[in-house]
Amino acid sequence: MSSPSIPSRGRPPRLDRAKTVETALELLDDLGLDALTMRRLADRLGVQAGALYRHFTTKQDLLTAMAERMLGDLYVASPGTDDWAGHLRALARAMRRALLAHRDGARVFGGTHSVGPHTLAFAEAVLRVLREAGFTDEDAARALMTLVNFTLGHTLEEQAAAKPRADGAPDDADRLRSAVLAGPYPYLAAAVPVLTSTDFDAHFEFALDVHVEGLRRLRCGAE
Known part of the structure; x- marks a missing residue:
């Protein structure tokens, strides 16, 4: 008869920031945002809750890191043309897919202000499309904010x-x-x-058409 196993009393598992964020996203998909707590995340990782605060001062810090990670899965296929409108549509669709890939993804993303590489790369891609199409810095910046806010708001309603x-x-x-x-x-x-x-899909595409066509008229008026 084998003897029962005895839990190890060695050091607790080392907490890795990237693994913590991935585990938090898994927990989000399993339980939803309302049930995602630091304690539940610590239990899933097999650590004390206090260990999480070495990487994330608050839960909002964790949500910001999760939002940043979601955009890391964003993939945009190049239309292979100089059609700025096609590029812009592809970026908006990619953001929507990234948010929809996780339960309550839009709620997690809303209110976060990540300055991580994935978030900045997305913003840079949108601005590059618009600036190379001839939009001013000011108009491109406002078009970026409009695109992000519209995509986020639409996806919030869709997931709700x-x-x-x-x-x-x-x-x-x-x-x-x-x-x-x-x-x-x-x-x-x-x-x-x-x-x-x-x-x-139809709702999103209609609103995206309105956004892009409005920008097209703005661009034509500036020429």
């Missing part, structure tokens, strides 16, 4: 809509449909099929 509701609770689409059809809102009633649609 995908969350399961409590048993028996009407979802947001049903609540909106009922409220509109019960009142004197003929234009809203006509728009309800689109407003309640879960075709988020």
Whole structure:
């Protein structure tokens, strides 16, 4: 009969920053942002909670590192042309994919202000496309902020809509449909099929078209 194993009393496992962030993203995918705590992360890593604070002063610091890591998976295929609009669309789509790749990814990204290499490389890529297309520094900077904010806001709504509701609770689409059809809102009633649609690809592409075409008009007006 074999003797029971005895837990090792050696040194606790060495905490690696990169591995901690990867584990935090795994925990995020398993439990969601609301359940992601420093204590749960420490338990998953097999360390004391206090050990995490050697790398992350606050949970917000951890979330910023997670947001930075999410953009590390961002891949943009070059359209192979000098079409600035095509490049810009590809960058926006890539950011959306990176956020959608993780449960509550947009919520994690929102409110963080990473200055890490992945975040800066993404911003640099957008600005390079716009500056080489002839936009001024000021217009390019504002277009970058608009692109990021629009993509983030859209993905926040997309991921929120995908969350399961409590048993028996009407979802947001049903609540909106009922409220509109019960009142004197003929234009809203006509728009309800689109407003309640879960075709988020179509919603995103429409808004992206509006953004790009607005920039195109701005560019033409400056010439």
